[in-house]
Amino acid sequence: MELEPLSTTTRRHRCSACYKQYKKKDHLLAHMKTSCHSVHDPKCGVCNKHCKSFESLREHIGGPLSKVNCSSIFAERGCILCLKICSSMDSLNKHKEMCHLTTPRPIDTVELYSESEMESYEISSIRSREAVAIDCEMVGGGSDCSLDLCARVCLVNEDEKLIFHTYVLPQIPVTNYRYEITGITEENLRDAMPLKEVRQIIQQILYNGESIGRARLDGGRAKVLVGHNLDKHLDCLKMNYPDHLLRYDIQVGFHDPFQNSVSVMRLYKRIHSQDHPIEGTKRVVSHSSLSFSKSSDSWKSMAHERMTPDELLEISRSNYKCWCLDSRESNC
Structure with missing residues (x-):
């Protein structure tokens, strides 16, 4: 009589966020410590897998190595811009009306806020922090035309209203107007x-009646500033603004300052309006000593060893501040 082969089944420890599997619980704990999974991760609407970025999520649902089930459902009911998966085709069509927006109008066709509207806007009382988008057009200065000089600036609010626009007189002679780009x-x-x-007016709009000290401490009534390559814009304006009130994006191929400002505002609003669950809603997070942010000794604690993968995910925190937090009274 032949003997039955011994069972070689090995228990695997699977991460509840990215679904990676490990032979040992210690390896899973080490992964959770370095991965910084959280509710702010981009997540597949089909299998709920967490991804590190929207680009990796796009690869997961539409790349050459995408999962068949996820890619087929996304192809049928997914938004190609924000990657949201809707419940039906009707729901998708309604979503596109809000998500797939038309190109912003050229600045010459846009009406500027009136003085009375500006007075009511500048010292506004808002519950959640409001954002202002900025864009500057640069001309060239210096003997080799390599110095960037601010020659035009535009500010737009969250309603895509033009709240400030002007040409700016550079402090040194212009040697190249870069007309083919700037117009x-x-x-x-x-x-x-x-x-x-110009700098005084912009500061008045951004600080919104708040003191510089309070703005640097916790923001107060000051507004969030968004834009393409903000460091460069602030440098050419010879202006500083608190780092925690800055939101960045890469520059794309637009050269109209109003279109630039509206584009980055749309991107910012799209990201910070993502529907994220609030961190720390389960009982396990009430034990602050279990947090992964503690010393490395806690990683070997018996408490972590007894936790399930779902409980480990619950105490995990992102290593960045998600833009969705800008729309809340307090941080998660």
Whole structure:
């Protein structure tokens, strides 16, 4: 009589976020410590797998190695822009009306806020922090035209309303107007606003009546500033703004300052309006000593060893501040 083969089944420890599997619980704990999974991760609407970025999520649902079930459902009911999967085709069509927006109008066709509207807007009382998008157009200065000089600036609010726009008089002579990109001519800058005055107006809008000290401490009533390559814009304006109130994006191929500002505002609003569960809703997080942010000794604790993968995910926190937090009274 032949003997039955011995069972070689090995228990695997699977991460509840990214579904990676490990032979030992210690390996799973080490993974949870470094991965920083959280409710803010982009997540597949079909299998609920957490991804590190929207680009990796796009690969998961539509790349060459995508899962068949996820990719087929996304192809049928998924939004190609925000990657949301809707419950039906009707729901998808309604979603597209809000998500797939038309190109912003050129700035020359946009009406600027009136003085009375600006007065009511500048010192506004808002519950959640409001954002302002900025874009600057640069001309060239210096003997080799390599110095970036701010020659035009535009600010847009969350309703895509133009709240400030002006040509800016550079502090040194312009040697290259970069007309093919900026559309700016010598005539545009003849009666332009001095840089110092422009900076004062922008600061008045952004600080929103808040003191600089309070804005640097916790923001207060100051507004979040969003834009393409903000460091460069603030540098050319010779202006500083608290780092925790800055939101970044890469520059794309637009050259109209209003279209640029509206584009980055749309992107910002799309990201911070993502529907994320609130962190720390389960009983396990009430034990602060279990947090992964503690010293490395706690990783070998018996408490972690007894936790299920779902409980480990619950005490895990992201290592970045998600933009969705801007729309809440307090951080998660």
